[in-house]
């Protein structure tokens with residue numbers, strides 16, 4: 001069984017989440033996770049999905065406050081072995097619940113074009129022009145909570 005959890009900044013679960021984000025998102029693009037990134041994540045919300053059989057983190061994401069109304073969802077990552085089983089969808093739903101409970105009314109994100117459909121199924125809509133960053137094309141996506 002899988003369960004969604006809040007992860008404390010600086011905990012060993014947080015280290016596990018950094019590792020997973022690196023393996024799934026950064027390493028394939030040849031990017032590094034720099035220690036300076038940690039410092040700015042202290043004020044973010046960190047969310048994970050645990051497989052209770054072996055207590056392993058199989059997915060996660062981070063939420064970065066933009067202003068009093070908006071929070072940005074970033075680095076949604078599901079372990080390769082667990083993709084396509086509903087973990088991503090459940091993580092996003094849980095993140096929306098936590099963002100709403102924390103007082104935010106709008107969730108915003110930059111989605112790679114390859115995952116735009118995944119977010120559209122979850123009620124996100126594209127806003128504005130697509131754009132490129134470091135050779136990757138992104139769409140701005142938003143959802144009112």
Ligand SMILES: CC(C)(COP(=O)(O)OP(=O)(O)OC[C@H]1O[C@@H](n2cnc3c(N)ncnc32)[C@H](O)[C@@H]1OP(=O)(O)O)[C@@H](O)C(=O)NCCC(=O)NCCS
Pocket residue numbers: 024025075076077078079082083084085086087088089090110111112114115116117118121
């Ligand atoms: C993209 C990702 C987060 C999706 O999570 P997941 O657990 O594999 O997806 P789910 O099983 O929850 O899928 C939910 C639905 O979206 C669909 N879906 C999954 N990935 C999709 C994609 N890339 N494009 C379109 N639809 C997708 C599923 O088929 C499923 O449809 P259903 O409801 O009809 O069954 C995950 O596959 C992942 O980490 N991929 C690699 C990293 C990545 O690209 N992250 C996004 C960074 S912006």
